Amino acid sequence: MAQLLKPNPNKYTLSKRNFRGSSSSPCSRSCNRVRLGNKKKRLVYCLKPKSAVIDERETSSKKIRRTNLEEQRRRADVLVPCSSSSSSSSVELVENEIDGQLRHLVTEFGWKVRRLNENEDEMREVAQVQAEAFHVPVAFFDDVFFEFFKAEVLSGLLYKLRNSPPDRYACLVAKTADTSSDTLSLSDQGLVGVVDVTVLNNKDVVQHLDGAEEYLYVSGIAVFNKFRRQKVATALLKACDVLLNEWGFQYLALRAYEDDSAACRLYTNAGYRIISRDPSWTTWIGRKRRVLMIKQSNS
Numbered sequence: 001m002a003q004l005l006k007p008n009p010n011k012y013t014l015s016k017r018n019f020r021g022s023s024s025s026p027c028s029r030s031c032n033r034v035r036l037g038n039k040k041k042r043l044v045y046c047l048k049p050k051s052a053v054i055d056e057r058e059t060s061s062k063k064i065r066r067t068n069l070e071e072q073r074r075r076a077d078v079l080v081p082c083s084s085s086s087s088s089s090s091v092e093l094v095e096n097e098i099d100g101q102l103r104h105l106v107t108e109f110g111w112k113v114r115r116l117n118e119n120e121d122e123m124r125e126v127a128q129v130q131a132e133a134f135h136v137p138v139a140f141f142d143d144v145f146f147e148f149f150k151a152e153v154l155s156g157l158l159y160k161l162r163n164s165p166p167d168r169y170a171c172l173v174a175k176t177a178d179t180s181s182d183t184l185s186l187s188d189q190g191l192v193g194v195v196d197v198t199v200l201n202n203k204d205v206v207q208h209l210d211g212a213e214e215y216l217y218v219s220g221i222a223v224f225n226k227f228r229r230q231k232v233a234t235a236l237l238k239a240c241d242v243l244l245n246e247w248g249f250q251y252l253a254l255r256a257y258e259d260d261s262a263a264c265r266l267y268t269n270a271g272y273r274i275i276s277r278d279p280s281w282t283t284w285i286g287r288k289r290r291v292l293m294i295k296q297s298n299s
Contacts, residue, residue, distance in 0.1 A: 105239040107177055109231035111192070113239035116171040118161060125191040126171060127154035133222030160198075167247055168199045172239050174223075174232050193232040196220040197240055199249070208275045208294065209251050215294075216244055218254040237270045244297050252295040257288045264291070271295045 106113040116122060131150035138145050160169050174193035200217045209215060218240050223232045244252055256263045258277065272293040282289050 105172070105242040106235050108235050108238060110177050111174045111232055111235040112177045113172055113174045113235050116161075116173050122173070122191070123154065123157055123161075126157060126173065126194050127151075129191055129194045129224055130220055130222045132224065134220075160196075164198070170197045170243060171195075172197065172236060172243075174236055174239075191224075192227040193223040193236050194220065195222075195236040195240065197243055199247070200253075204276075205253050205292065205294075208292070212250050214249065215251040215253050216240065216247070216249050218252055221254075233266055234270065237267075241295075241297075250297050252297075254293055255290045256293060258291050259288065264293075267293050 104112045104114045116126060127150050130153050131146065134153075135146050135149050157171065161171070172195050173191045175191060196219045198217050198219065199214055201214045205215060205217075206213060218237070221233060221236060223236075240252060244250075252272070254267065254272065256267060258264075264274075272295045274291045274293050276292045278287075278289045278291075280289070
């Protein structure tokens, strides 16, 4: 038997819902309800004030307007200053950040060296340069292993860029200084060399430094084969010297294989000196012996 309820029609609205089963079927909302009909199918009317319905409609429309506004701002991709006085300062801040990232640290020997521009194309170029320099060829499926190695190099670069402050890690890249020449191919206008610079404090190195607790570690220096012996590495090392002074450190450090006479000569000419070597037993386990070289700031 249906219950009789006479709500004020000006105060309530009815939203109909269907339930099957016994009369104890619950309504999903906490509200006044009226059940009508037979046992098999009951119509449940949820009574709620008209003000609640209006509030829900207003909330929904506000969400739509807010979503549209956010979408317009995202597409515009511009700075919206709060006032005319803050407009110039915001633009100057962005310009300083861009100039600081792309500013050339060194322009010598026909090469320009700057920090990495963190876009996908240039990061893939860095991975290509370092992968070609450090990949050890294998007898079978060398192309496949090279692609895996390059992906690993790219992954390591992304990790360092995302987890290191800008004054604790830098990837420096070298490009030709004469990019306007018509004789240069597209490959010649890309990156020709790369080097990583990281702030470290390893005890086995710090013990050789006079009064310093941290130092800049130079690693991953690589140059494309066709540009070797053209002073690209020398320009990259000079850019490391510039970072040393800008970041306020006293020492640069790097490691080289003892039997790599060309690399050792390059670093010696750049002002580095050997301060220690790996133990002699290192060669017994099939590893090359390395030397630790440091350079002190002149300033």
